[in-house]
Amino acid sequence: xxxxxxxxxxxxxxxxxxxxxxxxxxxxxxxxxxxxxxxxxxxxxxxxxxxxxxxxxxxxxxxxxxxxxxxxxxxxxxxxxxxxxxxxxxxxxxxxxxxxxxxxxxxxxxxxxxxxxxxxxxxxxxxxxxxxxxxxxxxxxxxxxxxxxxxxxxxxxxxxxxxxxxxxxxxxxxxxxxxxxxxxxxxxxxxxxxxxxxxxxxxxxxxxxxxxxxxxxxxxxxxxxxxxxxxxxxxxxxxxxxxxxxxxxxxxxxxxxxxxxxxxxxxxxxxxxxxxxxxxxxxxxxxxxxxxxxx
Amino acid sequence: xxxxxxxxxxxxxxxxxxxxxxxxxxxxxxxxxxxxxxxxxxxxxxxxxxxxxxxxxxxxxxxxxxxxxxxxxxxxxxxxxxxxxxxxxxxxxxxxxxxxxxxxxxxxxxxxxxxxxxxxxxxxxxxxxxxxxxxxxxxxxxxxxxxxxxxxxxxxxxxxxxxxxxxxxxxxxxxxxxxxxxxxxxxxxxxxxxxxxxxxxxxxxxxxxxxxxxxxxxxxxxxxxxxxxxxxxxxxxxxxxxxxxxxxxxxxxxxxxxxxxxxxxxxxxxxxxxxxxxxxxxxxxxxxxxxxxxxxxxxxxxxxxxxxxxxxxxxxxxxxxxxxx
Numbered sequence: 001x002x003x004x005x006x007x008x009x010x011x012x013x014x015x016x017x018x019x020x021x022x023x024x025x026x027x028x029x030x031x032x033x034x035x036x037x038x039x040x041x042x043x044x045x046x047x048x049x050x051x052x053x054x055x056x057x058x059x060x061x062x063x064x065x066x067x068x069x070x071x072x073x074x075x076x077x078x079x080x081x082x083x084x085x086x087x088x089x090x091x092x093x094x095x096x097x098x099x100x101x102x103x104x105x106x107x108x109x110x111x112x113x114x115x116x117x118x119x120x121x122x123x124x125x126x127x128x129x130x131x132x133x134x135x136x137x138x139x140x141x142x143x144x145x146x147x148x149x150x151x152x153x154x155x156x157x158x159x160x161x162x163x164x165x166x167x168x169x170x171x172x173x174x175x176x177x178x179x180x181x182x183x184x185x186x187x188x189x190x191x192x193x194x195x196x197x198x199x200x201x202x203x204x205x206x207x208x209x210x211x212x213x214x215x216x217x218x219x220x221x222x223x224x225x226x227x228x229x230x231x232x233x234x235x236x237x238x239x240x241x242x243x244x245x246x247x248x249x250x251x252x253x254x255x256x257x258x259x260x261x262x263x264x265x266x267x268x269x270x271x272x273x274x275x276x277x278x279x280x281x282x283x284x285x286x287x288x289x290x291x292x293x294x295x
Numbered sequence: 296x297x298x299x300x301x302x303x304x305x306x307x308x309x310x311x312x313x314x315x316x317x318x319x320x321x322x323x324x325x326x327x328x329x330x331x332x333x334x335x336x337x338x339x340x341x342x343x344x345x346x347x348x349x350x351x352x353x354x355x356x357x358x359x360x361x362x363x364x365x366x367x368x369x370x371x372x373x374x375x376x377x378x379x380x381x382x383x384x385x386x387x388x389x390x391x392x393x394x395x396x397x398x399x400x401x402x403x404x405x406x407x408x409x410x411x412x413x414x415x416x417x418x419x420x421x422x423x424x425x426x427x428x429x430x431x432x433x434x435x436x437x438x439x440x441x442x443x444x445x446x447x448x449x450x451x452x453x454x455x456x457x458x459x460x461x462x463x464x465x466x467x468x469x470x471x472x473x474x475x476x477x478x479x480x481x482x483x484x485x486x487x488x489x490x491x492x493x494x495x496x497x498x499x500x501x502x503x504x505x506x507x508x509x510x511x512x513x514x515x516x517x518x519x520x521x522x523x524x525x526x527x528x529x530x531x532x533x534x535x536x537x538x539x540x541x542x543x544x545x546x547x548x549x550x551x552x553x554x555x556x557x558x559x560x561x562x563x564x565x566x567x568x569x570x571x572x573x574x575x576x577x578x579x580x581x582x583x584x585x586x587x588x589x590x591x592x593x594x595x596x597x598x599x600x601x602x603x604x605x606x607x608x609x610x611x612x613x614x615x616x617x618x619x620x
Contacts, residue, residue, distance in 0.1 A: 223436075271438045
């Protein structure tokens, strides 16, 4: 309401798209902007950091467990066999972020498909798909992912698919709720009346209007997926040939009482990444639902 | 009664689903199913492989195999761990207690403290406690639980040796039952704290939102106008009506709690099912791993049933079909 009154009366009323409006809200949200900047910085560091610190994360560069600053050129110290931790962070971020993003995409793809079909068709299809969703919710997600990765040999692809397969139910429920709401609206009836087919109504009429909450949920899913990947790598279920943040924590775990740094820095990296992603997600949520902001 | 029966039957159906899933997973895995069951690490002898083939009927049609498997599970036989050389059910029976203890303690801690913080924060929606809850819920969510556990271990092992950081019972333990319980409780503090922290902030945030809504309701104003004491207004009139969303989330969290317990048990060497799952992965002990999956799902199903039942206790207006009247 205030947005309308603030606008000078003389200015021509320019139609604002919901996304443009959301971006204006997002921009004025400090934590969300901070999250976005932090996320950008992390992605940049992971993408281009090796230009400034061109060390091999697998190479033994110093004595084991050298403290940060103790050795020249190894600012964050070395791990239990003397490898450069900063190099590991820069190299290990790529797979972590990639698996997180890929797993989130798979999660959202499955979740939207199941939720859209259930919400749009209703009846026995809805019933069947929702029972299936409840079935997947009964399986503790991390454990189920562990089983899948163990049975089908750990690789980045398997891990991303496993995380996707175990975490779609929430997205499905959300999509279904949105579809149930929107399919009763007048413009859907109008689309039906002009003879649009089901596929078109689902994909071109309802889905675009259901997008805002789904975008928020997808963003938060990226954070969950990163935590999952870290958990799996920590348990030794990551791709054994790929450096990753979770793997660094798991590998150095036995030495925590002698050296805090090999586990602290990768953990901080995961923490900051997930924090950034969820700040952005919360910001998007506020931007798309201005009414909730007062809470 | 009908509702309870319906939920019970659905729970059973879900459980059968888990069994079928376990069966399919073993068969879909690459490689010889008998070798998968025996565990790839050991390089099982031909004798053992032959025994597994006849035991599981691996030469018979797949539906017959499924029948055999279902009948076995019904008899409480989830297969044999060829690494530990013991039945899977016996191994899990020894480990399920500590996991339930850990999960329930963490859940109670998170709900208790979380709801208390949420209720206090709701009384001043813009106050410092509200801000703390908001920050805590974002931060608590973003920190990987196993890393939090490791950080606490570093803190308490060297700098602040108040609580043991490993195991469930002291190594040189010889006391009576009471001392034993105390010793376990002492060991439980850090694992339960680590696991509870993630959920604590979620409950605080949720109950804060629910309470803000309820505190604005007419009956709360009426209660205040009647001169009911503020503490009684907040904790009796309002909180009772805000409890439903909290219950719902608490029920949904059980799966996540068990997932989290898996990591926490590994960090603190807590002798539960999660630790067992970790060990079975190291040894490619699939029957054991799938057994843990089965029992974890069973725990979630039971928790969901209890949540459904507690709904009606919390709100008698919910009718037979589980809808709000």
